[in-house]
Amino acid sequence: MSFIDKPGSLPDVARDEAASIALPLQWVGMRGIALPLRLEDGSVLPASAEVAVDLPDPHAKGIHMSRLYLLLDTFASRSRLTPAALHGLLQQMRESHTDCQSRAASLRLEFALLQQRAALVTPGLAGWKSYPVTLSAQLQDTALDMRLSVRIAYSSTCPCSAALSRQALQDAFAGDFAQQDAIGHDTVLAWLARHGSLATPHSQRSEAELSIAVAGDAAHLPLRDLIDTAEASLGTAVQTAVRRADEQAFALANGANLMYVEDAARRLRQALEARFGGCAVRVSHFESLHAHDAVATTASPEWQEPLR
Known part of the structure; x- marks a missing residue:
């Protein structure tokens, strides 16, 4: 065995050398780590992770990134995604860097949750929707x-x-029947069949970004509950598989839930606060009338952004 192959013989620059500029660093770590996430129901999803610890020792050359990677890999292979498991992982990350005097650890997970959603009215008809999820913890x-x-x-x-x-529809109706004092029922229905879409309101696909706080001792992550609460408050969640009856029901839902971007933001904040407490909401309406988007944000008074 050569010298370089002997255990313990490889240089450890992060441990043995001092920083050339003595300054503490708030966060040091890795981003874009691919890993499988095991949800509470046992399903496994591909995810991307970002992990970091603080480096308060101004003389420490660097952290030991392989320690963080191995802890994350062990977590992915053995643990399900729960608040308690995440808390435990953060503690392990911090404890792995006591030699760097680390006092803080940070984790960010990004993945897409697939959910099957039933059609609005057609029995037995359903399709899949993908919901981008971010879970961050410090x-x-x-x-x-x-x-x-x-x-x-x-x-x-x-x-x-x-x-x-x-x-516009009223004006057209009044113009066509200006000379008639009485209009028959069938005449009105026939006119509406021909001219009811004379002018149609513009609508557009829109997106809401919703954030809630999760207690470390919570029994589970309320992923599905958060989605269901938000979609119920809006009343116009985009659909998957539809038949004509479902498409008509969707048109009726849109007519019953006319909303500016301000209306959507207020609806969502009210619903989330009632169910989860403090929250933050950002909504975007990807305009079909304008070449730009309409956006609105709102947050509970007690909501504070994390350090990162």
């Missing part, structure tokens, strides 16, 4: 901050455009 001394975020797609119909369309 452990600073004894304080744990865990945030769950999800993006959902929905449809938004402009209230102003709807009012203008109704006005």
Whole structure:
């Protein structure tokens, strides 16, 4: 065995050399780590992870990134995604760097949750939707901050455009029947069949980014509950498999839930606060009228952004 192959003979620059510039660093770690995540129901999803610890020792050359990677790999192979398991992983990450005087650890997971969603009215008809999820957690001394975020797609119909369309329809009806004092039922129905879509309000696919805090001692991560609460509050979640009856039901839902970007943001915050407490909401309406998007953000008074 050559000298370089002997155990313990390889140089460890991070341990044995001092930093050329003596400054502490808030976070040091890795981003874009591919790993499988095991959910509470046992299903496994591909994910991307970012891990880091602080480096308060101004003279330490660097952290030991392989320690963080191996801890994350062990977590992925043995643990299910629960608040308690994440808390334990953060503690292990920090403890693995006591020689660097680390007091904080940070973790960010990104993955897509697949959910089967039933059609609005057709029995037995369903399809799959993908919900991008971000789970971030920080452990600073004894304080744990865990945030769950999800993006959902929905449809938004402009209230102003709807009012203008109704006005155009009224004007056309009044013009066509200006000389008639009485109009028969069948005549009205026939006119509506021909001219009911004379003007239509503009609607567009929209997206909401929702964030809630999760307690470290929570029994589970409320992924599905968060999605269901948000979609129910809006009433116009985008659909998957549809038949004509479902498409009509979707049109009716849009008509019953006209909303500006401000309306959507307020609806979502009200629903999330009632169910989960503090939250943050950002909504984007990808305009079909304008060449730009409409956006709105709102957060509970007690909501604070994490350190990173």
